[in-house]
Amino acid sequence: MRQKIPLFQRLLIELQSNCNRECFFCNRTFDTSGKRLDSNGKKIIKQMPTENVLRIMDEAVAMGFKGRVAFHHMSEPFLDNRIIDMAHEARRRGLRPYEHTNGDVLRNNKELCKEAARVFEYIKVGLYDYKNEDELNDEIAFWQDALQGTEVHFSLGGVVFPRTSTPEDERMFRAKHSYENAACIRPLFRMIIHYDGNVALCCEDMTDMFDLGNAFHQPIQDIWYSEKHIGIVKDLQLGLRERYEACKNCPMPELADASWFENKNKLGKKLKSIWKSMNIT
Ligand SMILES: C[S@@+](CC[C@H](N)C(=O)[O-])C[C@H]1O[C@@H](n2cnc3c(N)ncnc32)[C@H](O)[C@@H]1O
Ligand code: SF4
Ligand code: SF4
Secondary structure (H helix, E strand, O other): OOOOOOOOOEEEEOOEOOOOOOOOOOHHHHOOOOOOEOOOOOEOOOEOOHHHHHHHHHHHHHOOOOOEEEOOOOOOHHHOOOHHHHHHHHHHOOOEEOEEEOOHHHHOOHHHHHHHHHHOOEEEEEEOOOOOHHHHHHHHHHHHHHOOOOEEEEEEOOOOOOOOOOOOOOOOOOOOOOOOOOOOOHHHOEEEEOOOOEEEOOOOOOOOOOOOOEOOOOOHHHHHOOHHHHHHHHHHHOOOHHHOHHHHOOOOOOOOOOOOOOOHHHHHHHHHHHHHHOOOO
């Protein structure tokens, strides 16, 4: 019998491929594979067709998913003018839309800020340009006012860590190195679907290199519960990073980036129940 894994807790559907920034700490800035930037650094501009976005959400709901959904991966979601409509579509399906943004499209558009605050459960704004604490405080006050009506969180440019594609950079809060034998639970929590339908293993998987499948051509249930995905998830729970090229060299330590958990205190309990359901002790 096929051994199942728990359902994902978050769904990321990348609406489109573009971003207006080139942050020094972001994987996308250094990935010139042709997925989002070509070998000359030129931007790839592509959108996920609307019918596929809607169908993926329908499939997730049919799997029993009722959790949080966002419309970015390594891109800026507010560059796509379908963002508000897609968030409403998520709500109509009983899902809980949230979003991460660099804020550039929203900043001078009060109406869009209001619409976004109405539909997203929370918005995490990247504050990447402040030069001192006063500027940071001004930015926080600006966004709390502009996005009244929803929860506002912040991702600070001064608190960033090395990622798979980012070069060594002393502005980051830890050095870049790999974590041999460290368990990684990230593939279990998010289902990430790139703008072209390809499914990524985790946030470090910029180019869907694990070849898990394509959500335009296969039901997402088949991808999530595929032997291949389950095998990788189990290996990584056990710390077998050496089995996968990307994981072998991955700069993400065990659980250090567990910020997506609603309540970090429940983390141990959650992990234990996951291990139990997967027969891992
Ligand atoms: C890749 S961005 C995409 C959404 C949007 N463009 C933005 O900047 O919020 C998603 C999230 O990843 C965070 N992020 C990207 N690279 C990071 C790093 N090296 N350290 C910490 N957070 C990072 C961003 O701050 C943002 O909150
Ligand atoms: S962190 Fe966001 S804004 Fe910065 S380059 Fe990455 S996707 Fe773009
Ligand atoms: S070890 Fe790194 S590349 Fe592998 S699943 Fe975890 S975060 Fe992704």
